Amino acid sequence: MTKYNTFTLDNGLRVIHLPSDSQVVYCGIAVKAGTRHELPGEEGLAHFCEHLSFKGTQKMSAVQIINAIEGLGGELNAFTNKEDTVFYCAIQAKHAKKAIGVLCDIVFDSTYPQAEVEKEREVVCDEIDSYEDTPAELIYDEFENILFEGHPLGHNILGTSEQVRSYTSDDAHRFTSRYYRPENCVFFLSGDIDKKTIATTLNKSIKGKGEQAVQPAGHTATPLKEKTDERLLVRHRGTHQAHVMLGTRAFAGSDPRRWALYLLNNILGGPGLNSRLNIALRERNGLVYSVDSSMVSYSDTGMWSVYFGCDPADVKRCLRLVRRELDKLMQKPLSTTQLAAAKRQLQGQLAIASDSREQFALDFAKNFLHTGKERDLTDIMRHIDGLTSDDLQKVAKQLFAEDRITTLIYK
Structure with missing residues (x-):
């Protein structure tokens, strides 16, 4: 079992530390503040605040923030998701205290100067324009908005250019004062730094924070509605290639059925070239360059989907082939040999993925942020080992039935 150190500072900041001899x-700070925490009129603000956090603090200018880490050969970055924003850093262990200080500064002491807000607006608007010119990415957001219509989970993470251009320094202060607080964050670190040094450096870097209770997340007042009854939606975007996405709502992160879907998803459209959808659409019929399926689990719901791009004339044929593979999993349980092979492949992929220390650190940080639990690869392997063919078939019947599937087509 992976051996973590976990503790909570007096100001409420939770800490998870994975010692290693590297x-x-x-290291980084994960904040429970994402798209779903935005109130009406704040769409895109979580992502915008992520950008603005690098634009000046009480101690450092934007250029000083960049040089503080990059000048030591390190890397400093951040990203925003539907349920969290994560600031993270890779750096030599001898500079770890410096990195901790910079991370705490940008998360807890950013000033969001109006001059920088005005410049960064255009940077984010360019990002939005670039995204809208990429239908293979844009379709994911529209599809999620269809599945979670009327709920913040369906909102585009970037927001709209019009909305972003309306934001001010005051908006950034208002949003971050709600969520960028020690009580609502997790500090994580993987590396050769002792627990005492981490705690001492964090306490020194976060002064006077955490005195007020963090406000409840905005999504608590927004219940999920029933899924849309629309099953086929076509958007005429004038693209050379047709882009197709199909899927349905799935399971929350605490739902035990997610393990069966995890294995089913890998069988259908995982990264392996031997995935059933890749074999059916590409290897046997030469209809697509790539096809994949994906799943995501949120705190109270989830989503499963398939994406492929193809010639517009081949859309119907590709959809029939996808439907055939889904029906196979619904109608016939995997044989003992097939189940063992599927488990072996997924567990091998997980073992290799865990060797990426940066990604593993991000994974255990987000897991600890949302569940309070330590991420243990051995436990994940145990859950996969315990799956039966009957488990997989039950989930396939529940999620893959034709009347549950929504399809979105760009052409």
Whole structure:
């Protein structure tokens, strides 16, 4: 079992530390503040605040923030999702205290100067324009908005250019004062730094924070509605290639059925070239360059989907082939040999993925942020080992039935 150190500072900041003998440290701060925490009129603000956090603090200018880490050969970055924003750093262990200080500064002491807000608006608007010119990415957001219509989970993470251009320094202060607080965050670190040094450096870097209770997340007042009754939606975007996405709502992160879907998803459209959808659409019929399926679990719901791009004339044929593979999993349980092979492949992929220390650190940080539990690869392997063919078939029947599937087509 993976051996973590976990503790909570007096100001409420939770800490998870994975010791290792590596001389590279991966560390960061995960904030429970994402798209779903935006109130009406705040769409895109979580992502915008992520950008603005690098634009000046009480101690450092934007250029000083960049040089503080990059000047030491390290890397400083951040990303925003539907349920969290994560600031993270990779740096030599001997500079870890410096990295901790910079991370705490940008998360808890950013000033969001209006001059920088005005410049960064255009940067984010360019990002939005670039995204809208990429239908293979844009379709994911529209599809999620269809499945979670009327709920913040369906909102585009970036927001709209019109909305972003309306934001001010005051908006950033208002949003971050709700969520960028020690009580609502997790500090994580993987590397050769002792627990005492981490605690001492964090306490020194976060002064006077955490005195007020964090406000409840905005999504608590927004219940999920029934899924849309629309099953086929076509958007005429004038693209050379047709882009197709199909899927349905799935399971929350606490739902035990997610393990069966995890294995089913890998069988259908995982990263392996031997996935059933890749074999059916590409290898046997030469209809697509790539096809994949994906799943995501949120705190109270989830989503499963398939995406492929193809010639517009081949859309119907590709959809029939996808439907055939889904029907197979619904109608016939996997044989003992097939189940064992599927488990072996997924567990091998997980073992290799866990060797990426940065990604593993991000994974255990987000898991600890949302569940309070330590991420243990051995436990994940145990859940996969315990799956039966009957488990997989039950989930396939529940999720893959034709009347549950929504399809979105760009052409």
